[in-house]
Amino acid sequence: MDNHIVEVINVTREVAWLPWAVQYFFLIGLSVGGLLLSLPGYAFAREDWRALGRIALLVALTCGLAAPVALLSDLHQPGRFWHFYVVLRPTSWMWWGSVFIPFYVTGLLVYGWAGFREELQAHGQVDSRLAALYRLASLGGGRNDALIRAAGLFALAGALLVALYTGAEVAVVKARPLWHTPFLPIQFLMTALAGAAGLVLVLNRFAAGNDRAVEVRANRLLAGFLGGVMLAGALWLALGLFGLDSTHAEALGSVAGSEAWRVTAVWAVAATALPFAIAVAKPARTGLLTGLIALHGAWMFRWTVFIGGQTVPKTGAGFYDYALPAGPEGLLGIVGTAGLWLFLLIALTAILPSPRRPAPAPTRAAQAPAGPVAAAE
C-alpha cells in the first residue's frame, strides 16, 4: 500500500560555513601541497628538483598568504578573531587551527625568504634603484642550504599540523555523516597535493619559464596524487557500498538517493580519471590542461564537501536548496579571494621574476635576451 511522508512545515537552515570556507580549505591545501613539492629542490637541495621547487614555493607562498584572509572572512564576527588567542580550548580543532596557522605561515615566510635569498642577493648586485632594497631584503647574504633546510623542516612541521587540523576539524563532526569519516583528512591531503601539482603546471606555463622538464615531472607527480585520490575514494565507496562500516554506509545513504549527488560523483570521477590518464599517457605538452582540471577537481571536492554537505538536512526530509548569492557571502567571496591570490602572485613574481636559465632548450634560447639580468622594476 501507499505509505509515505510529506514534510509540510519545517525550517530550512542556511549554510553557515560560506564559500569563504571553501576558498580557505582550497588555498591552505594548495599551500601545504606546494610546500611539500618545494622541499626536495630547496630544503634538500636537489638541483634537478630546483626549477619545480621554485614554482611550488610560489604556490605555497601566494596561497598560504591568501588563505588566512579567506578564513577570517568566514567568521561572522571577523573583528573578534583575537578571542581565539585569549583562551585555552584544546577540545576544539578550530582553536588548534588558530595556533597552527600562524606557526605555519611564519615558517613558510622564513622558508620562502631563505629559499629566495639567493635571488634577492642577485637582484641587489645589478645597477638598479631598487638594488639597495634587495640587498636589505637579503640581509647581506645569499644561498644558505643549512638555513633553507632548517626553515623548510620548520615549515614542514607547520604544514603537517595544518593538514592534520583541517582534516580532523571536519571529520570530527559526527552530526554530518558525510564529513564524519577518517578518510576525509586523507582525501583533503591527496586532493590538495593534486591541486598543488596542478597549480605548478599552470604557473609553469604562465608565470615561470614553461620548462618542459618541470612539466613532465609535475605531470608524473600529478598522476601519482590522482592515483591516491582515486584509491581513497574507492575505499570510501567500498566501505559504504558493502556496508562494511556503518559511518560510511550512513554517509553514502544520506546522498545516494539524490540525482544531483550522483551527477556530482560521476563528474568528480571524470575530473580525476581524465587528467590521470592524460598525465600518464602524455606528460609533455599537456600540463596546462591536466593542471587546470586538477585544480578544478581540488576546488570542487571542497565545494561538494562544504556547501554540498550543508545542504543535507540533519533532521528534515530531502535536501536544502542552495543558490550562490552574488554578494560577499557568495560569489564575491570567491572572486575576491581569487583576486587577492592573483595580486599576491603578480606582486611576488614582479619582485622575483623567474631567473633565466643558463642553457635552455634551443627553441627557448632565441627568446632569452643576452646581457645582464634585468632588474625587477
Next chain:
Amino acid sequence: MDRSRRNFCLGAGAATIGAATVAAMPAAAAPGAVPLRRDGDPAHRWAMVVDVGKCVGCQACTVACIMENDVPENSFRTIVSTYEVTEQGKAGSYMLPRLCNHCEEPPCIPVCPTGATFQRRDGIVVVDNTVCVGCAYCVQACPYDARFINHETQTADKCTFCVHRVEAGLLPACVETCVGGARIFGDLNDPDSAVSTLVRDENPKVLKPEQGTRPRVFYLGLDPRFQGKVDGTPTLWRPSGETHAKKEHA
C-alpha cells in the same frame, strides 16, 4: 490539571528548597566529565517533555519564542515540524516540536574555539554573544539543526529554555503559550516534578539517541520514523529570500 504551567512556580520553589539537601550534581561533579559548566544553579537540571499526542501544530510556541527572544526574521529557535503521513491510503498529520535538546553531552560545546557557548550547571546550554566569533562550528556540530547564525548579532543563536524567564521563576515562553499542554518543563533534580515523573514512568524517547548526546528534551509518543533524519518528501515552503529585512515591532 495543567502541570506544565500552573504547578511550575510551586514546583520550582520546592525544588530550590530541596536542593539544599542534594549532595552532589552527577554531571557537574563527576571528575573530568563536563569541565566546561559554569553559572546557573546546580540544584536544578532543567528539562522538557514534549507530549507529541497533545500537539495540535498551531505554532503558537514558534511565535511566542520569536516574540520573547527577538528572534530575527526567517530564523527559529523552535518550530513545530509538521508532516503529512499517508498509511495504507489514509492521510493524517504528525507534529513534532523541535528545539535545542540541552543535551547532557552537548557536541556543540567542545568544538567552540572561544568558550562562547557553554553549559550552565543547571544544564541549560547558552551562547555568550559578546564572546562568540560567529565561526559556526557549533552550528555544524549540533545533530538537531537547533543552532543558526543570527544575522542581527552575527553570532550563534539557539533556544535557551528562556533562561531569563526560568531564573525569574517563569516558564519558557513556548511552554507558557502551548494551548494543548504538549510541552512540560521542569526540574529533573526534583523527583516529584512533572518531568521527573514522566521520564521515570512513561519511558519517553529522545531524538537521535545513537549520537550519544543524551538529550534533555524527551518525547512521549515519538514515532521512530521521526527520530532521526526524516525519510520523506521535503517541504515546498521556504523562508523568503529577503533574509535581512528590517523588523518592525508593533
